[in-house]
Amino acid sequence: MLGRKLSLARVTWRGATWGALFGVFALWLVEAVPMIAVGAGNAAVWLVLALVTAGLVLAGFFAGLLLRWLGALPPRHRWIVGTALALAVTLTYYAGTTAGSLAIFVSGAVVLGSVAGGALGSWFWRRRRISVAVFAAAALGLLFGLRWFLVDGNDAYVASPEWAGDAKALDAEDPSKPGGFAVKTLTYGSGSDQRRPEFGTQVAEAFRTASVDGSKLVEQWTGAAGWARTRYWGFDAKHMPLQARVWYPDGAGPFPLVLVVHGNHDMEEYSDPGYAYLGELMASRGFIVASVDENFINGSVASNTLGIPEIFLQKETDARAWILLEHLRTWKAWNAREGHPFFGRVDMHQIALIGHSRGGEAVSVAAAFNRLPYNPDDANLRFDYGFDIRTVIAIAPVDGQIHPAGRQTEPRNVNYFVLQGTEDGDMLSFHGSRQLERIKFTDERDWCKTSLYIRGANHGQFNTVWGRSDLSGFGGHLLNLRGIMPAEAQRQVAKTTISAFLEATLHGRSEYLALFRDTRTGRNWLPPTDYRNKFEDSTHRFLATYEEDIDLTTTTAAGGSARGENLDAWGEQWLKLTWGDLDTSAVVLGWNAKKETPSYTLSVPAAAAPKKDDVLVFAMGNMGETPATFTVELVNRGGEVQRTVPLRLAPPIVTNVYKASFAARVPKSELVFQSFEVPVNGSEVEAVRFVFDPSVAATVALDDVGVRTPRQMAR
Template sequence: MGKTELIANESVKKRFAWFTNPFKRLAPLSPGWKGATLTLSVIACWIYLVQGYYLIGMRGTGDYFIGTILFLLAVVLITGVIAGLLHFTKRMPSRYVWLALASFCLLCIGFIGPVQLMLIVTLSMIVAFSLLGALLYRWITGAYREAKTISKVMTGVVAAVTAGFIVIGGYWLLHNGSTDLVKLYRLQAMKPANRYATTMANPSEQGSFRVKTLTYGSANSYRKEFNAAGSLETKQVDGSAFVEKWSSSRTNTFGFGPDAMPLNGSVWYPDGGGPFPLVMVVHGNHLATDYSDPGYEYLGNLLASRGYIVVSIDENFLNTSPYDDLLVLNVLEKENSARGWLMLEHLKVWDGWNRTKGNPFYGKADMSRIALIGHSRGGEAVTVAAAYNKLAASPENGNIKFDYNFGIRSVLSIAGTDGQYKPAGQPTVLKDLNYLAIQGAHDMDVTSFDGASQYNRISFTDGSDYLKASVYIYGANHGQFNTVWGRTDGVGLGNKLFNTAQLMPQEEQLQAAKVLISSFLDATLSGKSEYREIFQDLGYAREWLPDTMYISNYLDSQTTVVSSYDEDIDLSTTTLPGGRLFGEQLKEWKEEKVKMKFASEQYSAVRLGWDRATASGVPAYTVVLPDRGLDIRPSSSIVFAMADRDDKKGASSSDVLVDMTVQAEDRNGNAAAVPLSTVANLLPMFEGNIVKWPFTSALPAKEPVFQNFAFALADFKKANPEFQPEQLMKINFVFDRTEKGTVLIRDIGIRNATE
């Protein structure tokens, strides 16, 4: 045998050494490690094979062996890759590994944002700049000159690829993203002017009152504007029972501890006799030393000119302070309840001023007409304040007595959180007040419509006069409702991960806020009931609102809800006892918790799916009304809330709008039908891609948002003169106008117009 053949044979033996004698591969290990490796492998494989038999053995011998072997190979491959990476890092200098880990932490801080993107950007930068540094150092020191030609070529290729990656990545970070917004269903296009004749005045225009301003604050406030000449002085309050982990550093920064929280506020008020409704505004979480409360001056000036006293209160000392919180190691906790409680303490001060002769606000504030407006965490704080307002003591500590009972009639949540604070572990439930939730589809902070949960936890007493509404705005973000926060919903460089180019201009977002908030206050505090129409149908505000897409919902205390779907798991029963529900030819029919972008919310709906191509008849869903509990008049309306749940179709599709027939049937069998589209079009889920391409799918972009519909029984009478509205017995949703789709429905009921 020649030398060449011997070399070839040795090469073959080496290649197949793993298979010919696998135990030799353990040769570098000491005897103890060899034994540990063999024993652990044998035991793990034996247990795995036994468990595999229990899991899939009943399928037969063939499936058992195929399934266990394939999964075993997958485990070996994945763990082999991990082991290889660990082995590779062992070959790296420990100083580089140390600095790479430190850089990873620093870069994560630099790009705080969605976790997936933060990790991708951070790891990409570590790899790219490590390669760049290594190549530059080799070039500067001249080490590349001694390398072989092939090494120089490969080094050049790697250098070019690395440089290109850094340039493209840098451009991606610095660019604001894509402005490709789909506005196929703009308000003015969907709501033609000839259908919305109105005599209402523009609620966003300045009113007739001259606006005066004033500040108030506790003595020696950490902010001089609250102790300026002419400011009113307030006493500090003890809020230590409502917060935890208030650091000594936070005390040093603000000059007080949790037992001496200040009551600071800026006031805009009409130059007139009064009394005027009192509106209190509270900001949410932000950097504590970048004061948030001045960001609502636009609301203060507008509303004061229209006859409201407006207060923007200071709760910045409860906000995030990286220095005082040791970044994330000692964060202030459980302050959400304090945010709401402080609002009531402010109201207590106002109640005193209103009763004190000589005070500038003596007799000026109508304490029976109070509205609370909150933004972000403030949107949850106002619901906490409304709940505490009716309690005799703190839910968590009965020794803390409450005695508020102020005339809080209306609560407004702007991009509000929900569920960060749960009184005694329960969701905040409110009753008998007016509520409005506003949310942007492109919110990059409170990314799910949390305010919809609170909306569905508000109930009304029979015979009362309250309403609740929600408005979802396409192109609106979190921060532009506050002029201090602006277009960036994150902190620092983390904002570069978001697609801010697609946001509506701030002046348009502020305009939307002005129209909606002013209309809501006029409707619920000032007796201008005509402004309710705006929330029943945004078409009445088409000339005042920015021309983007909106989804709105509405329910009032004149409505008797037949089925909210929150009561039980029985598909056949209505919420109002005595009614029945049934479906025909439906592809899907189930009741479920409504799933938003990041959570299953705390309310339910019926999910109905249909496909006429596969159904043997016309798909339909029927509500049989109870014999008792309903006051049905000729002037009544059938109302319900519906959301499109098909998240597969694109919003730019020409046939994306769902249509159906709503049919009413009386006790004599007389039926009348009206197409859904004659009242309003069911809008699709808005797609808010809040992170830049190509990572738009890294975060959920759609969520079902409910839209209210109202069908006057008089319109059914016109469709069929034989139909008797007072004898209404059935409501049928007939899916005969769209080939297939999926919708969610809740809050089916009967509304009687206010007499």
């Protein structure tokens, strides 16, 4: 038997048991200490911590019984090994990492701890030289693993000083600089918040708000977990407060209204103060900004750290959206109430919603709900809002947490801007690009939608409370934090682009739209890193979107045709992201290095031909690992060819979210589109031809080929 081969002295086994116990205890501390640091004021956190600890010990006992076939292990040691296995299962359940990475760390800590402890025990018994050598080797292994576990990472973020090339800088005022208004602040809320005096006793009478009944829009605010949540906050789902921090200009107004909402985070570590940098900036530039408190919907530190679903509220995204609309109802009442401090000072025809993470999906849902008479899943909940929400901005949003009436959310006729970082340890996929694809423009007003993909940005640094690590506990130590750009640089991106988008869409400063058509025009304002931007407005007339049929030779514009030459790949595909679909179809074109020049040509029917001053637009994404160089030829009906200078499509941005690939098996990059624009000199364009450099093999996705008519953004 294996036990006879490992017939070690009792003192050796005793040392091995203590060593293994130390390894398991150290791993558990990695989880427990952050819980206590954040949630010490919540009795439920202590209760959950105690129950899970007891559960691990009990699970270890039963797992040890299953290990009896390992006759070499004494009973107590089997118990410790079983506890380690139970801990591995627990960590795997919540951490978002693969079972393989956790197995390596947990088994490594237990095995090396056992060896070190056993060697130390043997030192007191006999064979001291061998014991010292074994102990030293095991201790070095533990120290090396501990060092790797605790350091911030290996692949450091490096700026890209040449990122903008020779692009011309936009001749406009820096949108990240404070404007001309002095900024005032206040808070509004229930007046009875037992956790935060700024929403409790410090709220002025004019800004005290009534609670709202959100019980129809959340699940799991029931039972023991619901009781614990109610006990912590002092209210239940039927009495949700309307509370926010406000930054506003010292002036008569009226000023556009901007609501900002956070996403899911430890509810004990309040998220709403984390957007003060945006509130102060935008208030100085003539906007009223309210950072909305929805912390009471978030998961507790116990659930966020341990992944216990019973403590999470379920299907709460619609509640996050609905609460925003209830806040707008409050602002509308204040603006209309004579004698109120905000009487007549709010421009209720110029409203924007900004959301981060789950809040990033909630703002899109709110924009959709805003135009509905009833909750699409329950007509017993009447909406009837109809606010003039003109702009929606999503920061690293989730997508697909909610499907109203079983469908994807498709807001219409709203300006939309989404930001996403490459080093996001929470949202490993650019889900906001899916929402971008689904937004449609169906009326005659001026609208636009745009995205920005930012190398080096993570999830949390957009909020000053959330910080640098996007995962807590064990999972957080697997992230490559050195690959993240400095916090101030990341927030500079947010300040510049969010301010510019609000100025363009709510203040009518259309000159800032150039920043979203080509990010390089912001070279004087933005940190030097790599960006990918996609832009579309309501003037776009599409020649080919690749969603009309399955015929490769037809185009969206009736009468047009497509032709490929010298291509090794030519097909239309429904595109994928790291997680799920991109929600758009495109043509995929690929070629190997060869002498023949590959090309792809779209014939342009007369009805779809560009008009004077129109611009050819298209989006292209690199699906390979090498840059793709190409030119665009506009062929006039007389045979004259307008040829661009060579254009370069950079390869996908390689991400380094985790310290090592075994920590989480996720792709190093994903497909992100880049917009291009080509001026049309003259008219009568008969064909558009993409001519690719044949010297380097590449594969690209081409989508949304059409023309844009430049015009001013109307307010």
